[in-house]
Amino acid sequence: MAFVRVLGKFLISVGVGILIFVWWVLWGTGAYTRNQQDNVLTPKFDALPEVSGGDHLPPKDFDPDPGDPVFRLKIPKIDLNKGKGFIVVEGVDEESLKLGPGHYPDCDPPRFVPELCTEFPEVWPGEEGRVVISGHRTTYLHPFYDIDKLDKGDKILVDTKWGDFTYEVTEQRAVLPTDPTVVIQKDGRKEIVLTTCNPKYSASQRLITYARQVAVR
């Protein structure tokens, strides 16, 4: 009888431990991302020099390191990060995505494993092609938690040091995680592509949101 009592208490303790883990996954991880966004990335991004010139293109030598802040992303419809938006960092590796949404890099020079970069030249806002951004949907402040609420025509705002760009959502679809077509450019259109896990609390698919550049200032 005493054994059953001890076993019961042990199992209850393990259950409470699992609940603590779930809490950490869903909300605890967000504390790390919030601290990085507010206290590290935002000051670092604000300190980057403005790029002069009217062509609204990044400097030719713009080559950020993994985890460096590259631009700010705002999505008014879903009130991204309570309206503050997120600082997007370079890279979509595990460590970079803990900091915030990540800009999909190219593999040249080889700073990332081949699965986490593209053989195509990476694209920046203002350039022709697809700017691809990945973000968490469940953990690490879940930047793209509500992204399925976006409709055609909704605005996506990108503030860079070489211009502020406005995109409009054109399409949203779910694909398999292994689908490589997300980064393939069909033509010279200026697009932004947001990718995240789908459905919520699962990683069986990726939800892809396409948006076309409609304005720059």
Place this chain on the structure above:
Amino acid sequence: MSEPEVSPRKRSWKSKLLELAFWALVSVAVALVMISLANRLLPNNF
């Protein structure tokens, strides 16, 4: 003849608190182990 009834020994509140602390420690240990294994337990880009 029936055996004489033995009344359960009443535990002090200190002993109960100590046991509660022990089980709380077990819970925290389980959570910490799972957090350290999170990269293996959770899918990528979750």
